[in-house]
Amino acid sequence: MRSKSVVAAIGVLLVSTAHLWAADLFTTEQPPAPPPDERGIWAAIAYSAPDEKYGFFWGADKRQEAMDIALKHCERDKGSNCVVVSIFRNHRHWDDDDKSGFPYNHCGALAVGKESSKRITPWGANSAPTRREAEGLALKACERTGSQCLVREWVCT
Template structure:
């Protein structure tokens, strides 16, 4: 038997079986799970490769994953052998939007790396904050906890 629409086929299932059967995908008390909420903003990311002290960054992405992927790719292109995303942050598209995802709007990020390159493990830190100065200060303080003087290797603001 051929039906001209899915509704006609479901109608025949109900008539012939007296219940929905396979067409009953969701019960009334179990609504379908909504898709994840879109994360709004202008995204940026910094990637770093500890063994060879290479980095990559990207800003201006519409999606968090896009910023992360591009930053990691830039790090690899720059010769990084073990690139990982070390900071992700975003800016408002509009000053009053809030998407309730719990991911803060921190407009700037900075990467600080120890000045004494070539050590067994060179200290580094990546931090984000609402301003460039705050991001740089946080990254420097975290990096210099090791006792080695650090410098800002990269900063980016969305």
């Protein structure tokens, strides 16, 4: 009998030790690091393809703020299916790189097909360091369908 109680006691001790060790693992584990600061001046373009409505916003301190306001502008213009199609930013200061890997593209553009049909009109949106580059990339994306496109709107932060 005595050996069974010793084995049982050892088993309880092992279980208790394992439980404490596991608890220690959880208590010493560091929470995930917060995202890096989002430095710069943010802008976003939202577009609703079914009805060709769009919204822009630039001058935000945070990426989410630019996205939210661009969506609101698109919806205010009666866009039925607004989505953010481009996000970009400019430097606030030349040495403010936040090491996030998110590029500092200062300008963005939205291009839309010249003629709409019963199907969705082709469109393209892109950002680049200059207005000319952003417009060129947006046009190229739109014209991949074989349609002729025009820049509908551009913005630089």
